Amino acid sequence: MNYLSAIGSYAIMIREVFKKPTKWRIMRSLILKEIDELIFNSLGIIIFIAIFIGGVVAIQTALNLTNPLIPKNLIGFATRQSVILEFAPTFTSIIMAGKVGSYITSSIGTMRVTEQIDALEVMGVNALNYLVFPKIIAMLFYPFAVAIAMYVGVFGGYLANIAGGYSSSGDFIEGLQMDFIPYHVTYSFIKTFVFAFIIATIPSFHGFYMTGGALDVGKASTTAFVWTSVVIIITNFILTQLLLG
Template sequence: MNAIFLFLPYKSIAYMNYLASIGKYFIMIWEVFKKPTKWPIMRNLILKEIDELIYNSLGIIIFISFFIGGVVTIQTALNLTSPFLPKSLIGFATRQSVILEFAPTFTSIIMVGKVGSYITSSIGTMRVTEQIDALEVMGVNALNYLVFPKIIAMLFYPFAVAIAMYVGILGGWVAAVFGGFAPSGEFIQGLQEEFIPFHVTYAFIKSLIFAFVIATVPSFHGFYMKGGALEVGKASTTSFVWTSVAIIILNYVLTQLLLG
């Protein structure tokens, strides 16, 4: 019993630390939009971040989306064992899976690993080498200078998700046709059956919210990290975990709100 009572204060302290971190995160978001950097400088920073965060991520997004679409098609086809079920269901299931979940959510988890780790490590390295302190001494809003361009750049993330949708469905078509699971005509017919345009809108809404999380949560862990070079790696790992958790929770909430 004594051990239980001794444990409770530490548990309460842990909960308080989580609440303090959440509050600090929202304060950081507020500070990002205060005292903006001059536009000529900000424009160059935004273009640099678009190239680094979005353009350089398209290769891995296209590669993964193509094979994910193929795997979904193959697994769907293998589970349609009844001869009374039309082959068009393969195309229908592939379209629904790719548009609703795999393109926006699975791609976002991949982006957390690639982009999120880069953001945390780059900002964390600037903290360790005291470059952030130098910016603040010069009167620059370091949060606006470092985080705001990343938020604006990630607003282009839905374009990457749209590419992931197209490539995923293309990968499903290739797997169906060349794998002998469904004729091209029936697969395309399944893609067109009972199509609801709002599902694409739903995917883009999720993508925008996920993009904001991917830009800000890793920035938070990098900006407020303490220690040396070793802690930069630890901060990157921590940011990956918490950003992934935030995306999974938001995915549930948004699905319930928009499709429930």
């Protein structure tokens, strides 16, 4: 029953976010600030993770190719498919749920605890629009970060493959180009847009409606991360079935 109530409150929150917009002059600066905070400040960790994940995928694929009849270009092919279809959009989103999600929950939750949200509401400001809408818009730029993760992930695979001497550079690049289906990139970006919305809104929900003190801000951040991850995983399954099944 509590879950149903939370889902209902979340839906009401989303409706409120898009009602009574804040002045564009103010909203524009809020959006730019959030793009900087949520996207640009996350690029470092995204690139770092992507390069190693790509490398690990390449190594594991290479080590499992024990049959000499299987061509070596499969390493490049498997790396590309794994990174583009799953690791770049989904794995990066789980990381972002932790990094960006906990930032969102704790910043909004702290505003709740210190009555800053009450102050906005007393002034007649739509606090949900003021706080959550810029984050949703900023997260629309998240697919650019995932595109970088795709590129860097494949590059990481290439580097690991060459450094480990698993196949030649030519074989790997041939594998990268083999049976390429552009729709897979589209599918990946569609997923990313949905994940971006989830990462912006679920942590906001947990921060905005939290009660208690400083300790509860920490608890809300943890709960937000768990639920954001769970929803991402379930949504990933549903979208994969709908778009590729």
